[in-house]
Amino acid sequence: xxxxxxxxxxxxxxxxxxxxxxxxxxxxxxxxxxxxxxxxxxxxxxxxxxxxxxxxxxxxxxxxxxxxxxxxxxxxxxxxxxxxxxxxxxxxxxxxxxxxxxxxxxxxxxxxxxxxxxxxxxxxxxxxxxxxxxxxxxxxxxxxxxxxxxxxxxxxxxxxxxxxxxxxxxxxxxxxxxxxxxxxxxxxxxxxxxxxxxxxxxxxxxxxxxxxxxxxxxxxxxxxxxxxxxxxxxxxxxxxxxxxxxxxx
Amino acid sequence: xxxxxxxxxxxxxxxxxxxxxxxxxxxxxxxxxxxxxxxxxxxxxxxxxxxxxxxxxxxxxxxxxxxxxxxxxxxxxxxxxxxxxxxxxxxxxxxxxxxxxxxxxxxxxxxxxxxxxxxxxxxxxxxxxxxxxxxxx
Numbered sequence: 001x002x003x004x005x006x007x008x009x010x011x012x013x014x015x016x017x018x019x020x021x022x023x024x025x026x027x028x029x030x031x032x033x034x035x036x037x038x039x040x041x042x043x044x045x046x047x048x049x050x051x052x053x054x055x056x057x058x059x060x061x062x063x064x065x066x067x068x069x070x071x072x073x074x075x076x077x078x079x080x081x082x083x084x085x086x087x088x089x090x091x092x093x094x095x096x097x098x099x100x101x102x103x104x105x106x107x108x109x110x111x112x113x114x115x116x117x118x119x120x121x122x123x124x125x126x127x128x129x130x131x132x133x134x135x136x137x138x139x140x141x142x143x144x145x146x147x148x149x150x151x152x153x154x155x156x157x158x159x160x161x162x163x164x165x166x167x168x169x170x171x172x173x174x175x176x177x178x179x180x181x182x183x184x185x186x187x188x189x190x191x192x193x194x195x196x197x198x199x200x201x202x203x204x205x206x207x208x209x210x211x212x213x214x215x216x217x218x219x220x221x222x223x224x225x226x227x228x229x230x231x232x233x234x235x236x237x238x239x240x241x242x243x244x245x246x247x248x249x
Numbered sequence: 250x251x252x253x254x255x256x257x258x259x260x261x262x263x264x265x266x267x268x269x270x271x272x273x274x275x276x277x278x279x280x281x282x283x284x285x286x287x288x289x290x291x292x293x294x295x296x297x298x299x300x301x302x303x304x305x306x307x308x309x310x311x312x313x314x315x316x317x318x319x320x321x322x323x324x325x326x327x328x329x330x331x332x333x334x335x336x337x338x339x340x341x342x343x344x345x346x347x348x349x350x351x352x353x354x355x356x357x358x359x360x361x362x363x364x365x366x367x368x369x370x371x372x373x374x375x376x377x378x379x380x381x382x383x384x385x386x
Binding site: 045066067075079 | 341345348349351352353355356359360
């Protein structure tokens with residue numbers, strides 16, 4: 001985990017890339033991230049891919065967590081959080097494996113964590129001067145959920161579904177312990193805010209993905225909105241963790 | 250004994266036999282085996298002694314005594330289903346943690362240079378293939 005360049009002083013950063021069947025886009029993504037964030041360690045979480053994702057990552061000489069079956073985005077990213085906690089990183093940035101997230105803004109995303117004492121920085125598509133388009137239902141869903149997140153977290157949220165994020169060690173320690181399984185992005189905002197953590201949004205410009213398609217298309221945004229909205233409401237009544245996990249529920 | 254009573258007793262005995270079969274095969278946990286055996290016993294008692302049901306209906310001011318039985322049966326099914334939801338949540342949580350823990354351990358093994366190919370990838374590894382080819386020749 002620890003490479004030579006990290007024995008020198010300075011913050012240690014980790015880029016977590018969850019990947020499910022992303023063998024085609026990963027080499028480009030890895031190259032971009034390496035070029036844009038040379039000080040960061042790289043970790044790909046291979047979420048039980050059926051394609052050559054694991055081989056591609058290994059041939060690039062990058063650390064990889066191989067999940068033996070598909071856990072979904074929540075479980076995959078959480079495995080990355082656990083790795084970051086064990087490695088004692090000062091900041092971890094989550095970047096999608098499909099090339100949507102602009103690697104050159106990893107630094108901008110980690111600044112609030114390293115310099116301003118924030119616990120999570122979220123790359124928002126809706127704060128940037130050039131507004132992200134996407135389908136109408138999609139935008140509506142995001143707007144409604146973001147309103148909910150703002151209300152429940154007491155902090156300003158414009159893009160609660162963005163998965164381009166940076167986390168502080170404190171946020172990582174909490175999320176390594178508790179992270180929602182599916183569609184975890186909006187929920188984690190509320191969960192962290194309820195722990196008294198500070199969340200900051202950073203304007204970013206995202207790209208169209210080059211391969212594969214979004215899992216949320218057609219009328220699915222409505223289903224997603226309802227499901228996640230209900231889950232958000234339930235988060236409010238959840239007890240704070242008491243440092244016990246994995247025992248009999 | 251009315252034909253329907255005989256049929257219910259028959260069903261209850263079959264349930265008990267199935268439960269015993271799976272207990273003997275070590276495939277049913279104690280808590281569940283006791284539960285299902287208890288259900289089978291309750292069915293037999295309520296069928297043979299109809300007075301129990303009528304007494305309960307009378308005490309609860311229910312005019313139609315089988316309604317009490319339906320209610321109890323539904324309540325039993327609902328409680329069991331909820332119990333299974335809890336169990337499934339717990340198991341999937343533990344399953345997730347195991348997969349994550351295993352991936353972390355594997356990553357550690359790899360950085361210490363002990364392991365290479367993923368053992369759970371479908372199909373035999375390259376080394377195995379070459380051995381198989383040698384045998385064929």
